[in-house]
Amino acid sequence: MLNRTIHSGIRLCHKLLPSHPVASTHLAAAAAGRSPNRAMQSARVAEAPQAAAARRKVRGVVFDMDGTLTVPVIDFQYMRQRAGVGPTGDILDIISSWPPEEQQRAHQAIQEVEEQALRDMQAMPGLVELCSHLDELGIPRGLITRNVLRSVHYFHEHHLLLPPFLPAISRECQFPYKPSPAALLHICDTWKIAPEECVMVGDSAKDDVVCGNRAGAVTVLLNTEGRPTDDLTGECKPTAVVASLTELLVLLREQFELLPPAGLQEHEQQEMQQQSG
Numbered sequence: 590m591l592n593r594t595i596h597s598g599i600r601l602c603h604k605l606l607p608s609h610p611v612a613s614t615h616l617a618a619a620a621a622g623r624s625p626n627r628a629m630q631s632a633r634v635a636e637a638p639q640a641a642a643a644r645r646k647v648r649g650v651v652f653d654m655d656g657t658l659t660v661p662v663i664d665f666q667y668m669r670q671r672a673g674v675g676p677t678g679d680i681l682d683i684i685s686s687w688p689p690e691e692q693q694r695a696h697q698a699i700q701e702v703e704e705q706a707l708r709d710m711q712a713m714p715g716l717v718e719l720c721s722h723l724d725e726l727g728i729p730r731g732l733i734t735r736n737v738l739r740s741v742h743y744f745h746e747h748h749l750l751l752p753p754f755l756p757a758i759s760r761e762c763q764f765p766y767k768p769s770p771a772a773l774l775h776i777c778d779t780w781k782i783a784p785e786e787c788v789m790v791g792d793s794a795k796d797d798v799v800c801g802n803r804a805g806a807v808t809v810l811l812n813t814e815g816r817p818t819d820d821l822t823g824e825c826k827p828t829a830v831v832a833s834l835t836e837l838l839v840l841l842r843e844q845f846e847l848l849p850p851a852g853l854q855e856h857e858q859q860e861m862q863q864q865s866g
Contacts, residue, residue, distance in 0.1 A: 644846040647807065648782040650723060651773055652754065653791030654734035654744060657811050660711040661792070663702065671698040681735065681766060700737075707740060712748040713813075715834030720751050722838060727849030731776045732757040735766050735796065767796040768824075770804035777804070781852030788845075790837065794818075794825040802826075807845075809837060 652658050666676070672695040674680050684695045723730050732754035734741060738761050745753045756776055758764060764772040770784075777784045784805040791797020792811045801808035802824045810827040811834070812818060818830050829844075831837045841847060 644844065645807065646786055646848055647728070647788055647841065647845040648786040648848050648850045649729045649731065649777065649780045650788045650790060650841075651731040651733055651776055651801075651806075653767075653793065653797045653811075654732055654741065655706070655736055656792035656813075657790060657797070658713055658716060658732070658754075659744060659748065660713055661813070663706045668699055668702045671702060672696075673698075681760070703736060703740060707743050710740075710744065710748060713834055715838065716749070717751065719834045719838045720749070722842075723847075724751065726847050728847055729780050729850065729853070730754050731780075733767060733772045733776070733800070734758070735760045737761055767791075767793075768799035768803065770800050773800055773804045773806065777806075780850045782850045786850075788841070794821050794827065798827045799824045809840070811837065 655661065655663055665680075669676065669680055672680065672684065673691075674683050674695070680699075684692055687695065720730060732741065734757075736759060738759045741757050741759050745757075756779055758772045758776070760766045762772070764775065766772075773787070773789060774784060777787050780787075785807075787801075787804070788807040788809060789797060789801030789804070790809045790811060791800075792813070794810055798808045798810055798821075807829075808827040810818065810821075810830045812830050812832055815832070818827075821827065829840055831840055
């Protein structure tokens with residue numbers, strides 16, 4: 590079991606330290622506009638269970654928060670209207686191009702919508718069972734959200750009766766927000782695993798799936814609303830689509846070989862030996 594003891598609060602924002610050679614290579618590829626392992630990402634996981642020897646190894650799972658770990662409650666079209674942003678384009682990119690006073694007004698409107706979402710927040714069904722299973726196997730779980738740090742704290746404090754997601758990275762941290770793969774690659778580096786050994790789970794093809802595909806991770810689209818997905822192509826095409834976190838748990842159990850990060854375990858063992866010595 591991985592050590593999830595928290596000594597000085599929840600570790601959230603981290604500097605990008607791409608020391609893992611594979612993570613560094615994928616970050617460079619993403620910066621150049623290339624998607625590693627495109628062939629791996631272009632096909633869905635087969636429906637029939639694979640033989641254990643052929644299963645892809647997974648040593649960590651990273652989740653989006655809103656609409657993935659929590660039930661969707663934010664009306665993003667209303668948010669765009671409140672912020673004065675049109676119906677197309679990335680809302681954060683558009684606002685960042687405005688004069689400072691306009692940015693401040695727009696971010697205030699977004700904050701008010703997000704504050705209401707805090708009051709309406711509900712955990713996604715199947716969350717506890719999924720997280721408990723990963724914890725029992727020693728599989729680390731992280732979080733990347735375009736929401737703010739306050740919402741991440743609120744989720745951990747009020748809707749998760751389990752150890753927190755670590756690392757948990759919000760849009761306020763020192764990383765480009767999704768669909769950039771930088772935060773995801775940082776988490777892989779923190780866990781000392783290759784990006785190919787990580788699963789990125791989210792409800793947005795354009796943010797979560799693209800982020801995972803650019804990193805070279807397994808990508809799972811959570812489609813609780815039954816939206817059409819057959820037209821998803823290129824970087825937006827996930828490795829697999831599930832309708833619930835319960836279905837995700839079944840997918841992980843049957844289609845992948847779930848293993849704890851060997852490098853992280855060795856690092857923790859070395860720390861314990863040093864402390865005992």
